[in-house]
Amino acid sequence: MDLSHFDKSACDERRAQLASRLGNRPALIAAGAPRPYGTHRGHYPFRAASHFLYLFGLHLPRAMGLWDGNRWQLHLPEPGADVALWTGPEPDFEALAEILGVAVLPLAKLPEALQRKPAATLPAPDVETCVEQSSLLGREIRPGKLPALDEPLADALIDLRLVHDATGIAGLREAAAATVAAHTAGLRATRAGLPESVVRAAIEAELIGRNMTTSYTSIVSVHGEVLHNEDHHHLLADGDLLLVDAGAETTAGWAGDVTRTWPVSGRYSPTQRDLYDIVLLAQAAAVAAVRPGLRYLDLQGIASNAIAKGLVGLGIASGDPAELVADGVVALFFPHGVGHLIGLDVHDLDDLGDRATYAPGRTRSPLPGLRALRLDRDLVAGMAVTIEPGFYQVPALLDDAERTKCAGDRLRRDRLAAFRDVRGIRIEDTILVTADGHENLTAALPKGALAIESAMRST
């Protein structure tokens, strides 16, 4: 067991904080089960569910943490026979109790500990563990609407995890630094004629070499217009833009998330540069606005307005920029949210949905530019978010008469045709909200068109 990333005092403090919010109400926190890898290829390396990881700091398969209203304890499966032979010596329950500073008991003792009083819980990310939770608690546990019993637990964890402690911020910095190194390796590996997968390999090798993994499936694609493109088999051609959205996950579980879009040839074409600079200005304007007290939704407006002005400037759209945003014309080119929380998950707290990521009383807007927005809280120092506007030419949007009706005659398709060498551009950084504004955790990665071209030449 690699304990190098374990921070006992942070976990002690987090459990104490959660306990003080819960009082005498019991809560069961599930780590989840290893996921089977293919049909019979063993399991993926185990990664504990984030609520568990936040409180206990270790990836302990099938563990159940229990606040019994009085103290914390951890229930674990008994080690199997020959575990020392197959997976190596591990600390026994006594040693683990010492490491963690909580009582460690076999899972078999958990039903007894749960008898006293109904415990709150949150559904584990895997169905197998939800079935186990249902059986332990005598009620159906599954993702979806939160039962009233579980709401105080959810709200207490949201409250704690929205604002990162020093250990969390250090983890985000570590993830950001590795993510910057990975993108840098990707920039240097890019050459026409190679498949996208070779650039992906260069990026992910930087992470694997650090004993890290990816915080989500890397997007490394010349088809940036497909927003969650997970294909990596296209060949890179001169004239293509390569969109790379990839991030590290540290051993302790902290996520990085960065997007850059660079030219395969090492030089943006004039049309690519024009649109790149628009996305860059939009991103920079949104990042610059990040400070405590700002409503996150306003960043969507800042970025959208900047894109609207840019499109008008290039003659791709005409009319009043604010109206182009309000009428959904900008959302034809920028159809996703401007960013999200980031922490132990790349879309942090999204397992709890808008309850976590929208402030109480706020709900999703149905407007095209806002309905995909994952976050609408007022920013607080210690929150971490991404800022990631983009510009895409998505045939499913632009070729759909119903969807483009909002534009009327303000969309200049003849002019747009000149920009056909831009399928998708996105620029994203990971931003920490600080007391006096913000800190861009991924600022070390080149972002301006010239800086990117220069980084690509220096290989």
Place this chain on the structure above:
Amino acid sequence: MDLSHFDKSACDERRAQLASRLGNRPALIAAGAPRPYGTHRGHYPFRAASHFLYLFGLHLPRAMGLWDGNRWQLHLPEPGADVALWTGPEPDFEALAEILGVAVLPLAKLPEALQRKPAATLPAPDVETCVEQSSLLGREIRPGKLPALDEPLADALIDLRLVHDATGIAGLREAAAATVAAHTAGLRATRAGLPESVVRAAIEAELIGRNMTTSYTSIVSVHGEVLHNEDHHHLLADGDLLLVDAGAETTAGWAGDVTRTWPVSGRYSPTQRDLYDIVLLAQAAAVAAVRPGLRYLDLQGIASNAIAKGLVGLGIASGDPAELVADGVVALFFPHGVGHLIGLDVHDLDDLGDRATYAPGRTRSPLPGLRALRLDRDLVAGMAVTIEPGFYQVPALLDDAERTKCAGDRLRRDRLAAFRDVRGIRIEDTILVTADGHENLTAALPKGALAIESAMRST
């Protein structure tokens, strides 16, 4: 959708073969569901369950293939809204029916199609899909004892998948070639002072770059004595042996599986070389014996006897080699099976347990050297197996008075102490059984101590 790996005629033929074995008995073949990645980091790239992949050739999430006793059809979830925006344009049901050559229907039509007659099935590798299968079939589907209704389906698939067709053999060759390239990159990346993870990165980058993945979690460890060691954080030191057990999985799903053990310094010490040569001789003897008609279990004996002779030769054990094997003394140093089937899964057909991998009427031996043996069939041309003997000093075995009692005074611990710089050695190749013997699909990778040293120097 990347169709470059899809082989329509092979799948047509496999489905026709299975149908002819099933006759009018219906069968439901589940592809399985994507596995959640962490708490809310999306899903792992989807990999279909191997029985499904064998018959339909594509990774189609949540797909259900149905043999209704008369014809094949495929049931798929309806595409979600905005799928073209988020995951890109995909062939619709009509286009997919054309590609596959079977009728494609929505999942919603499956309950109706299942009403006619009870269908056999096999449990999917994930609990979520087992729950879905249970609901569709009105009976509990879960891994474990096979109900009588499902036995003919299992036996027909075992019968087909035990012997690879030309497409399967081509897939295994492709996986083997990529695996050889990956190990070669690992050999060249090895340097004292680096963490194990950097060698792992070099290995896996070769696979990612080919748009492949690993067929199991790579073992890249200076602690080879932990058989399924998945830690990669130790620093490489001169004097260490690095055990690397890693294999490719091709886009089509075929597995590679190779182990080499090389010296971090680039030179085996005299004691390391002595034991390395013993394992090499054992592996070569077992490989040489592979031919149609051979009982796989006999390879365990061939390898164990070679190791016994070697240990006696080095003075680590004394007495009659055959008795050292029979009494379980060799199994103290070589406690695992000599290999397994390989195909679409690295432990092919292991989801069906010994029903698939042991010939009818054969059961596992309780003897220490045999109880972990995954395969005991008579070899047939077209089968693919691994051959992977090893030598390990596992404290949990050698320090256990109960387990070492079998050795009596035949274990020379004073002599063994001289070999303390060997924690674990394993040598493994992927072998295809051919009409006149065998072909080592991974023969291109250096295996002799001198060849490995030479490959490490040529970096």
